[in-house]
Amino acid sequence: MTSRIEALENAAAAFDAGDFETHLAGLVAIPSSSQDPARAADLGRYLQQGIGPWLDALGFHWELHPNPKPGVGPILLAERLEGEDLPIVITYGHGDTVRGMEAQWSAGRTPWELRREQHPDGARWYGRGSADNKGQHAINLFALEQVLQARGGRLGANVKLVLETGEEVGSPGLRDFVAAHAARLAADVFIASDGPRVTPTTPTLATGTRGNYHFDLVVAPRQGGVHSGHWGGLTTDPVIVLSHALACIADRNGRILVEGWRPAPLSPEIKSMLAGCPVDMGGAAATLEPGWGEPGLSPAEKLYAWNSFIVLAMLCGAPEAPANALAPRAHAHCQIRYVPQTDPETLMPALRAHLDAAGFAEVKIENPRIGMAGSASDANDPWVGWAVASMARSLGHKIQHIPATSGGMPGNVFQDHLNTTLIWIPHGHNGCQQHGPDEHLLVAAAREAVLAFAGLWWDLGTPETAEGAPPRRGR
Structure with missing residues (x-):
């Protein structure tokens, strides 16, 4: 039987072999900008052609729903259910991006083609959505794929996914959608990825958002x-x-x-x-000024x-x-x-x-x-401690816990209607240029994120008697 260590080693090997890069390249190639009316059809295409076949291969049942708000991109709801007595995690992502800004990208780069380049700080993948948010939810699905392969197709837990295509225009309709499907989306914990780590080399977990x-x-x-x-x-x-x-x-x-x-x-x-929490300088675009803001x-x-x-x-x-x-x-x-x-x-x-x-x-x-809206979960919630311990066990160093991410994300929608603990595990960094030209994802951070999520998926399906078992409580 494959062990946890072997499962993570296999995930790293698949990543290094280029399997994840292939997935990400296919997703970036779909110009799914919710801010560009000319790309409206690509929003549904991203979910149906980019994500749908992958979910089929992972054993999910998925459906595409029209957005409750007219003129906004559709929402995908997917379920992978193995048993009523097993823990349930709900995860989230958004397949839409900001405008491509094609004319503003550096020479040799285009928004809708993934390009790998080597830089002094390591390799980068350039492409629109590579960091926000295609690369982030793709990392989590890729890690799940590796754990399912290691366990012969059975996770030992239930997974639900909501993937919207309107986040970059304020997530209109998402609240109404989650409210309408609240019973179906009930879960023990919300675990998803968006936004930046506190620094590119510091794995981060947030229990809320400003x-x-x-x-x-x-x-x-x-x-x-x-x-x-x-x-x-x-x-x-x-x-x-x-x-x-x-x-x-x-x-x-x-x-x-x-x-x-x-x-x-x-x-x-x-x-x-x-x-001792570090703060990412985010490149040369701005300077951290100690005298700016609240003294002390x-x-x-x-x-x-x-x-x-x-x-x-x-x-x-x-x-x-x-x-x-x-x-x-x-x-x-x-x-x-x-x-x-x-x-x-x-x-x-x-x-x-x-x-x-x-x-x-x-x-x-x-x-x-x-x-x-802002949102927050109890920093001492058992699920939070479980996730921090799982990540630390997988990566072998400290996980930086923060009370809220600096940017906005729609966690409040899930908290208000599902009353679930919020855990955000971001894979980006402040210098990724996610809303401008030359958006990119750091390859080293993505590789580490795959290992962190492979460990989380593994531990989610661990029996209660074993080390790393998830908390169990009534929903």
Whole structure:
């Protein structure tokens, strides 16, 4: 009988032989961009032709469902059921990508063809979706394939999969879909992969995600522009007012000044969890600045356990063709990245009170909305401890546990309707350029991820009496 060690060795050998690369190349070749209306047919094609035959070979029963929201890509639901008395894991991924941005890729690279290149930090696979999210859910399926082969086609557990094609446009319809199929999707634990590790070489497990909240700030004192010579110094310049309003929301170093937006002081448990946690620099695109943001917090605490305020866009007049006029309107589109403990319903009332108290009653708050809600599971849940121990046993070194990923993901949908523990195990890294040209997946990180998930799949089907058995509890 194949042992756990042999199963992981076989998975590594299959990866090294190019089997995974072949799978990933086929998936990347399907231009399934949900942000490009011309690619709408490719969303269904990705699920039916890219993923469906693979699921057939793995013993899944799968179905393609129309999205509950018109005009959004379909959703795949797959089940691999071996017995009612066995543990059930539900996993998730998204087969859609952002736009290809074909003209912006470096010479020799195209978004819809997987290309392997060697770099000083190791080999990379370039291609749209290689990191977000085709490569990540493909890693998990490839690891499952290797364990099934090692066990003669039987896992010893049940697996359910939801694969959507609308995540890059905000996952419309996913909540309605999960709610409608909640009984069928019931599971002991949610384990899926998206987003970046804390560093490329640090295996990471997150038990939640920060949410993101959007709103506009508008100052519009008049219907039209007025001559700057005749009216400058006499009437309101909206961009000056808006700039001062923004400055009262966050100080010169980005520290949030709205009291209702500041989380409670970090608990000893969170501080211990993040002690020594590294933060990926993500290449040369940005520099980690210790003095930016909340004083007294480490970079990891700011990123994974605190709220941040960002101005995504700001407009007044036409900078490319300025007129000698005071503009009639200034407009800023803003975002809050918030930890799951923050109630998003309190964000705008707190801002309104703060602006009024600071003398900015004329600043309007418009279009407030949640982009993607935050979510969190108990860091001490038995499933979390089981997953961390399994990964450490497979990889032979520390697993970095974080309370929430820095970016948004739709875990809240599964938590709200299935009441299941959330475990995210990301395989990307901050420098993967997932929403820009030259998106790539690090080959070494992907290989390590295959081993981690092969161990998880193996341990999921381990009898209760053996080491590494999964927790058992009623659903």
